[in-house]
Amino acid sequence: MPRLERNEEREERIRNEAIVDAYDAEEQAMGWFYYLADSMSFPFEAKCVREIRKSPLKLNETVTVIDMVSNDDDYSHNMLAEILFQGRTMGVPLSQLEPINIDDLTRQVIEDWHYWVGRGYLFG
Numbered sequence: 001m002p003r004l005e006r007n008e009e010r011e012e013r014i015r016n017e018a019i020v021d022a023y024d025a026e027e028q029a030m031g032w033f034y035y036l037a038d039s040m041s042f043p044f045e046a047k048c049v050r051e052i053r054k055s056p057l058k059l060n061e062t063v064t065v066i067d068m069v070s071n072d073d074d075y076s077h078n079m080l081a082e083i084l085f086q087g088r089t090m091g092v093p094l095s096q097l098e099p100i101n102i103d104d105l106t107r108q109v110i111e112d113w114h115y116w117v118g119r120g121y122l123f124g
Helices: 008-018 025-039 104-118
Strands: 044-048 062-069 080-085 088-093 097-100
Touching: 008 025, 008 104, 025 062, 025 104, 062 088, 062 097, 097 104
Parallel strands: none
Antiparallel strands: 044 062, 044 097, 062 080, 080 088
């Protein structure tokens, strides 16, 4: 997958809001979690824009995002959104979702996360 072009405004916002003062992978993951969880307005609708093998969502399925899942023990490259899906709650990668009809700040922070993933950045 080709990487996105560098966006200096977004890079600066990520440095100053998501990973500020983070020295290792764990701190970066925690910074991202709080940046996302504290900035988004829940709940909101989102659609699946990319199928992922470990996720039950199919392309274009719509879900309700109700929160972010804390990655207390897993500082991998994923930020997980807690969704309502077929009567259950579960976590799926936020990078798999595109929000529908949301406020500007929620859109911006989700786009920041999609940018981070699209650039191929990793924690650490």
